[in-house]
Amino acid sequence: MSGAAGGHLTVVGLGPGPDCWLTPEAADAVAAATDLVGYQPYVARCPERPGQARHASDNRVELDRARHALRLAAAGRQVAVVSGGDPGIFAMAAAVYEAIEVDGLPAGVEVRVLPGISAMQAAAARLGAPLGHDFCAISLSDNLKPWALVERRLTAAANGDFVVALYNPASKARPDRIHQAFALLRGLKAGTTPVAFARAVGRPDERIVVTTLGDADPGVADMATLVLIGSSETRWFSAGGRDVLLTPRSVAAARGDLAEAS
């Protein structure tokens, strides 16, 4: 089976939302596409262009979407699969390559992934420097992995004293997962550990809640929320009337030197 020559499938990271965080590479790929494929809210973010086909789909059909995009590219179309954030981080790049692994890559089709700013980076920039040291990113979705694996990773993250960024913290189908995750972490980490719920950062409905692991109400998290949970070194301080969340580059033993040098 040989496809029409020149088809492209480009997996495009749109970033968290605002144009100021959209890379020129991603903007160019969206503009050059004959077909946009993606979850409806991400397709809706792209300006409409005459002659450009828009294939918006529902959530949780990533593999169908990837196969649809591959069929279009095999027919010689220039396809942009648009994804929020970074398509390589809990997003469409993996789904596209899973489809290619199973079905094969249609002859003549070129595939590229264009990185984007991910939600944890937008949240970190707003909050201060919470990812200034070693961290983990964990998806709480258990659609495609057993919950026991999520628990194993949360436990390992606590044992390693990592900062933890939680993606997909809640869904209508499984609203209890974030509560279970917090219950587990409360047994392993100090109640004073800083926690931030950063919702839709960069978009009009941005909302940030800062609290502690002990006091947090995990129910404030929805699917647009990135949850950050500190390491033992993460702390809040006030600067210019604003709370800053900092995970310093140094661990406690080194902080004496820092103060001395000032």
Next chain:
Amino acid sequence: MSGAAGGHLTVVGLGPGPDCWLTPEAADAVAAATDLVGYQPYVARCPERPGQARHASDNRVELDRARHALRLAAAGRQVAVVSGGDPGIFAMAAAVYEAIEVDGLPAGVEVRVLPGISAMQAAAARLGAPLGHDFCAISLSDNLKPWALVERRLTAAANGDFVVALYNPASKARPDRIHQAFALLRGLKAGTTPVAFARAVGRPDERIVVTTLGDADPGVADMATLVLIGSSETRWFSAGGRDVLLTPRSVAAARGDLAEAS
């Protein structure tokens, strides 16, 4: 002490290098600055502008650089602290806030962090979708933390079966750290685990080495290299004559469903 009105300190992520990955927000901040402050290679990336002062410094003086930038902002200057990648990930955002925590924020100065594409995202985009599932980012630098903490985190990352992105894998002062890290991980993970050394992705001297944990020569890593080490689910496959590195969204138990659906 009250500073001159209107000083700004903006910590700017320049991304991995090429302009196509520089966000409009970051480009605008660099263009608007009266003063650029940063490690010399990052300042050198910014186009020269009449009237814009450039303060390039050596590596490993992050805190001095941050304080210098704060003094300039306190004097009313519009300062851009330029950082490679994402300033929030093992870069200048933490150093700036550490300086502010110790010294205080000069009155009237506004501080902002602008996110950028980080090295692991550029590497992942080139390689396929290695960060498609839960992952950790660990800096191997032990300038500011004890090596025992690095070992603790590498062990936790292996216990959690995370994909691992290693930043700062080698330095002239400590060329042995990456060898020690690999020795530790070889005792905890399968020798067949995929490994990639992704050097300077997006720059003219980009070089990617793909191998396995068992076969890897950690000596190929330098300070411009991002090292990716797979989870037990990460695998290579060939597509269109190119090796693709994939960490699927699903774990083994779910893969039967995936094949069935095809």
